[in-house]
Amino acid sequence: MPKAVSKESPRLSPQLYSWQQKDWQQLLQYQNTQKLPHALLLTGNKGLAKFELAILWANTLLCETLSSTECLDSNTTACSHCTACELFAANTHPDFMLIQPEEEGKAIKVAQIRELVEFVSLTQSRSNRRVIVISPAESMNMNAANSLLKTLEEPPENTLIILVSSKPHSLPATIRSRCQHFPVSTADATTMQSWLAQAGQYSQNDVDLALSLTENSPVNAQFYLDSAILRINDELLNDWKMLASGQAKPTAIAEKWLKQPENVPIRLVYTWLVDMIRYHSLNQGYNRPLDDNARVLFYHKGDAALQKLAISIPVKRLFVIYDKVIEILKLGRTSLNKQLHLESLLIQWSLIAQSK
Numbered sequence: 001m002p003k004a005v006s007k008e009s010p011r012l013s014p015q016l017y018s019w020q021q022k023d024w025q026q027l028l029q030y031q032n033t034q035k036l037p038h039a040l041l042l043t044g045n046k047g048l049a050k051f052e053l054a055i056l057w058a059n060t061l062l063c064e065t066l067s068s069t070e071c072l073d074s075n076t077t078a079c080s081h082c083t084a085c086e087l088f089a090a091n092t093h094p095d096f097m098l099i100q101p102e103e104e105g106k107a108i109k110v111a112q113i114r115e116l117v118e119f120v121s122l123t124q125s126r127s128n129r130r131v132i133v134i135s136p137a138e139s140m141n142m143n144a145a146n147s148l149l150k151t152l153e154e155p156p157e158n159t160l161i162i163l164v165s166s167k168p169h170s171l172p173a174t175i176r177s178r179c180q181h182f183p184v185s186t187a188d189a190t191t192m193q194s195w196l197a198q199a200g201q202y203s204q205n206d207v208d209l210a211l212s213l214t215e216n217s218p219v220n221a222q223f224y225l226d227s228a229i230l231r232i233n234d235e236l237l238n239d240w241k242m243l244a245s246g247q248a249k250p251t252a253i254a255e256k257w258l259k260q261p262e263n264v265p266i267r268l269v270y271t272w273l274v275d276m277i278r279y280h281s282l283n284q285g286y287n288r289p290l291d292d293n294a295r296v297l298f299y300h301k302g303d304a305a306l307q308k309l310a311i312s313i314p315v316k317r318l319f320v321i322y323d324k325v326i327e328i329l330k331l332g333r334t335s336l337n338k339q340l341h342l343e344s345l346l347i348q349w350s351l352i353a354q355s356k
């Protein structure tokens with residue numbers, strides 16, 4: 001019996017997050033009406049816990065306590081104590097297969113998809129259905145995707161394949177067109193704030209900043225809040241100010257920033273620029289402190305040095321840098337010339353900030 005590809009499978013203990021209630025109801029609706037798609041493509045930004053949602057649903061579909069229940073209400077999830085749930089948690093349920101890259105960041109290989117093809121050719125062992133989760137689906141290399149395509153074209157009976165992807169456009173169109181699409185809900189501001197408030201003791205400023213740096217992805221925001229990433233803001237902002245005063249070399253700063261976690265420096269630059277432009281638009285010149293109504297608009301509430309720097313540079317020039325930052329953010333992780341883009345941004349900033 002082919003099993004999950006990961007050699008040391010972590011225990012699968014899925015949970016439902018507060019912003020997933022609506023999605024969960026819809027998934028249960030498939031289950032209640034016995035109209036499961038053959039292949040479901042779960043899409044949405046990183047950090048929305050799509051993988052956890054897929055795993056929880058797979059577990060719930062295979063849970064033996066629930067199998068005899070006619071209609072599941074919206075709070076129902078897998079029982080976590082029946083034999084099927086125990087097998088699932090150990091990633092040894094014979095009717096479940098999890099396909100992930102063997103190493104983080106690497107491709108899902110064709111050999112892994114061949115295991116899937118063999119798996120779906122067998123009869124189910126315990127359950128009346130079979131569930132496969134592929135995550136992140138865009139990690140499949142071309143051969144793997146082609147191999148999966150054949151299975152999607154002739155879907156096996158009683159089998160659900162859940163593809164999880166933050167970048168569905170990186171999947172071949174032929175794969176996408178054979179899946180039912182399920183864009184997961186994003187979390188609204190209130191839900192995210194209250195979830196983060198329950199998850200730990202964070203200041204409102206830090207929560208706002210973490211959410212903005214992670215494009216409103218609560219799970220990633222929590223990671224930022226619990227790690228040193230927010231604390232590097234002050235250090236990087238200092239570099240940014242040194243560049244503006246000609247006390248640092250753009251290439252040296254670029255080299256240093258490239259060692260920081262993916263995209264964090266550029267997202268921080270974005271928040272500084274937005275704040276600087278807001279100082280201009282609110283006419284908050286000459287170090288006048290922000291009033292309470294204005295403070296809420298700023299990522300970095302009332303950073304006096306940032307305010308002073310903002311006022312020293314005409315807003316038109318700030319927009320030039322802002323446009324450049326947006327351009328780099330759009331390139332995202334696909335960019336092969338990260339260093340080049342960052343260097344060019346920092347050189348431009350240093351020139352603009354120093355020109356009279």
Ligand SMILES: [Zn+2]
Nearest residue numbers: 063079082085
């Ligand atoms: Zn169960």
